[in-house]
Structure formats: structure tokens, C-alpha cells
Amino acid sequence: MADVRNTAVLFFLNRTCFNGLYRVNSKGHFNVPFGRYNQPVICHPHTILADSQLLARVTILQGDFAEVLSQVPDRSFFYFDPPYKPLSKTAAFNAYATETFDDAAQQRLAAMCRTLDFQQSPWLLSNSDLHNEDTTDTYFDDLYAGFTIRRVQAKRSINSKAEGRGKLSELLISNYATEPAALLV
CATH class of the missing domain: 3.40.50.150 (Vaccinia Virus protein VP39)
Known part of the structure; x- marks a missing residue:
């Protein structure tokens, strides 16, 4: 369940921070300022489903x-x-x-x-x-x-x-x- 929560938080941050930027500081903490959006769209369900289907065939290594x-x-x-x-x-x-x-x-x-x-x-x-x-x-x-x-x-x-x-x-x-x-x- 933590993976789903972390993914949801990442989507939220991506859609509400400055220009959708993802950046961390030297301590590994997210450090992007707030964006200025009136009504940000957090989730496009069709896009997420299509991305999920594509990524099901991909291995991402960290x-x-x-x-x-x-x-x-x-x-x-x-x-x-x-x-x-x-x-x-x-x-x-x-x-x-x-x-x-x-x-x-x-x-x-x-x-x-x-x-x-x-x-x-x-x-x-x-x-x-x-x-x-x-x-x-x-x-x-x-x-x-x-x-x-x-x-x-x-x-x-x-x-x-x-x-x-x-x-x-x-x-x-x-x-x-x-x-x-x-x-x-």
C-alpha cells in the first residue's frame, strides 16, 4: 500500500510543483517550489491506464x-x-x-x-x-x-x-x- 501512496504523492507533486520539475537536494529530499496553477489536473485516468499497460512489459532498474x-x-x-x-x-x-x-x-x-x-x-x-x-x-x-x-x-x-x-x-x-x-x- 505504501507504493500506491508514494505514487499518488509523486503524481500530486509533479502536477502542482513548479513546471512539473522533480529535483532533490544533497540529502535526497524533494526541493521544488510550489507551482502557480488555478486548477491543476492531477490525474488523466486514460493516460495512466495506457502508461500502465506499456510499463507492464518494461523492467526498470534502480x-x-x-x-x-x-x-x-x-x-x-x-x-x-x-x-x-x-x-x-x-x-x-x-x-x-x-x-x-x-x-x-x-x-x-x-x-x-x-x-x-x-x-x-x-x-x-x-x-x-x-x-x-x-x-x-x-x-x-x-x-x-x-x-x-x-x-x-x-x-x-x-x-x-x-x-x-x-x-x-x-x-x-x-x-x-x-x-x-x-x-x-
């Missing part, structure tokens, strides 16, 4: 990313959405957790991606595009050399300052050049 290899079937598809590398010193949002996701963690993730590639498991990773601030910064280009790196425009809706919202380049890095669904058939 823990350090390096520990999942022993728990998944061969040629599973992996999507990684790690805390993004900060674009500036004032944008260091990788510390909104009990542990930071620093350059050492970025390098461990890149090493795991190389292992997955060797095992012929398709993967996709998203991260910040450091070229937004410094066009000479080749951190990810170097870290993922030999893989497909795409720069895509992503809309940013969450920022305390309105001028910080809008389109921004992000990276999609993968070990395939085609759509992942074609690899899994």
Missing part, C-alpha cells in the same frame, strides 16, 4: 548504471539520461542528489557504453552540448569518439530566469546510425 549489465538480456536497448554536464559554473545541477555526477562518472558511463557496443547492445545517451558556451570544448566529442554524435535543438522550459528558457543544442550520442527499433527487429 541503482548504479554499471550494475545493470548482469541483470539484462543480451542485445537489450539502453537509454541513458545522466545528469547533464554543466554548461557554466552557475549551472551545476549535477549536484541535486546525494552523489554528484562528475567527470569521473561521465567517464565510467562512456566506458560502459563501449562495453555495450562490444556486446552489440544498442544504446542512446543524451547530454548537454558544451558548444553552447564554448565552441572549442570537445569533451563529449573526445569521450565518445567513434560513435554517432548528433546535435539537436531542445526546448528549455524550466529556468528561474525567462531569458534562460528557449531552444538550446543538446547531444544525442549512440552506437548506431539508424533508428534503434530497426536494430531490435
